[in-house]
Amino acid sequence: MSLLLCLSGQIGSGKSSVSTMVATALGWRHTGFGDYLRSEIIQLGGDPDDRKALQDLGQAHVGTDPTAFCRQVLAAGNFHPGDDFVIDGIRHVGIFDILRALSIPSQARLLFLGAREATRIARVETRDDAQDFGRASAHRVEAELHEALPSRADVVINADRSLDRVVADCLEQIEHWRQYPRP
Numbered sequence: 001m002s003l004l005l006c007l008s009g010q011i012g013s014g015k016s017s018v019s020t021m022v023a024t025a026l027g028w029r030h031t032g033f034g035d036y037l038r039s040e041i042i043q044l045g046g047d048p049d050d051r052k053a054l055q056d057l058g059q060a061h062v063g064t065d066p067t068a069f070c071r072q073v074l075a076a077g078n079f080h081p082g083d084d085f086v087i088d089g090i091r092h093v094g095i096f097d098i099l100r101a102l103s104i105p106s107q108a109r110l111l112f113l114g115a116r117e118a119t120r121i122a123r124v125e126t127r128d129d130a131q132d133f134g135r136a137s138a139h140r141v142e143a144e145l146h147e148a149l150p151s152r153a154d155v156v157i158n159a160d161r162s163l164d165r166v167v168a169d170c171l172e173q174i175e176h177w178r179q180y181p182r183p
Contacts, residue, residue, distance in 0.1 A: 001181040002082050004103040005174065008090040009113030010145045011137055012120030013159045014166060018113060019088035021167045026084065026174070031077025033058060033089030039076070051129050055141045062092055062141075070098045082106055091141050093148050109177055111170060112153035119160045 005022065009015045016032060023030035037057050038048035046053055061069035079085045082105050090096050090110065100108035115123075124133045136142070150156050154177075157169050 002084050002106040004106040004108040005086045006090045006110045007088040008149045012123040013113040013115040015088040019086050022170050023086040028084045030086035036073040036076050051136045055139045059141045067098050092144050093152050110153045112150045112156045113159035114156045115159035
């Protein structure tokens, strides 16, 4: 059974770091919605570090043609249905549903990284855009990260723990899914 591992979580939960480390540990390819949007913003001549521009562009894609958006992100990561693959930055239940359909015969699983606000703030403080945390967290694109995605997730991982522990928890969950795939 092949697996499309979809990571979700609020700003500062560790999505990008965890997805990179999990993919490396497993020898799988990976990509993220943020990676795709940054490359698109660069092509448009914008600032790839402008979180508001990333959020606005992502929301525009979701509102215009979410299936095409998902196809483009998967293609940018060189994903082919049936591959084992990691993708991060899932911010909408509908996007996860589209990814699940596009990835068949791979089984798509949604892993949510749940972290307290204090943990997320501490992590974001090291970034250049730390002063934008409040505005970015309240952006419309982040709305489903509070309840809809955690409740839809196959598993919620405690992301308040050390990065190594979070990655180990993710790898343990993946092993469980591979041993006990959905029918």
